[in-house]
Amino acid sequence: MTDKSPGLPLTVGxxxxxxxxxxxxxxxxxxxxxxxxxxxxERLRALREEKQFSQGDIEKRTGLLRCYISRVEHGYTxxxxxxxxxxxxxxxxxxxxxxxxxxxxxxxxxxxxxxxxTGTEWGRKGEDARLLAKFSRLFSRMEASDLGMVLFMAQKMxxxxxx
Numbered sequence: 200m201t202d203k204s205p206g207l208p209l210t211v212g213x214x215x216x217x218x219x220x221x222x223x224x225x226x227x228x229x230x231x232x233x234x235x236x237x238x239x240x241e242r243l244r245a246l247r248e249e250k251q252f253s254q255g256d257i258e259k260r261t262g263l264l265r266c267y268i269s270r271v272e273h274g275y276t277x278x279x280x281x282x283x284x285x286x287x288x289x290x291x292x293x294x295x296x297x298x299x300x301x302x303x304x305x306x307x308x309x310x311x312x313x314x315x316x317t318g319t320e321w322g323r324k325g326e327d328a329r330l331l332a333k334f335s336r337l338f339s340r341m342e343a344s345d346l347g348m349v350l351f352m353a354q355k356m357x358x359x360x361x362x
Contacts, residue, residue: 239283242297244272246290260289 247257254272258265263285270276271286278286287294322331338346 239277239297240272240274242300243268243286243290246292246296247272250290252290257286257289261285 247254252260254265254268257263257268261268261282263282267276268286271278271282283297284294287297321327338349341349
């Protein structure tokens with residue numbers, strides 16, 4: 200992922216499909232997804248066994264195939280939000296309990312109580328705000344692979360020493 204030859208242009212290291220794929224994976228944190236799927240799967244299985252439901256019972260309640268439920272529980276498949284809602288309804292639990300083991304809902308972070316900004320941040324006013332809005336519009340139209348490549352290149356440029 201890093202260029203070994205400092206004299207070559209940046210695009211040399213990004214031309215091969217392997218490098219492109221590696222850059223996209225770096226930004227999407229694919230390795231973290233495996234850990235999360237295991238946590239969700241283990242939690243689903245624990246809740247199912249706690250309620251004394253079989254995978255067949257969950258299949259009847261959700262319409263999902265038993266083999267799919269098994270794949271989720273073993274961490275081979277990551278369910279989407281709609282499927283998680285179906286599973287939560289079938290298990291008769293609020294959806295947050297699929298991610299959290301406590302009896303009460305988790306406490307909210309103090310994100311909203313953070314220190315107020317001074318108004319001098321980049322992109323808040325004037326030309327900077329217009330440029331940021333333009334970037335936002337352009338990035339929203341890009342495909343994930345292209346966006347990953349742009350972010351990778353920006354990171355490489357930020358790490359380069361000024362001459």
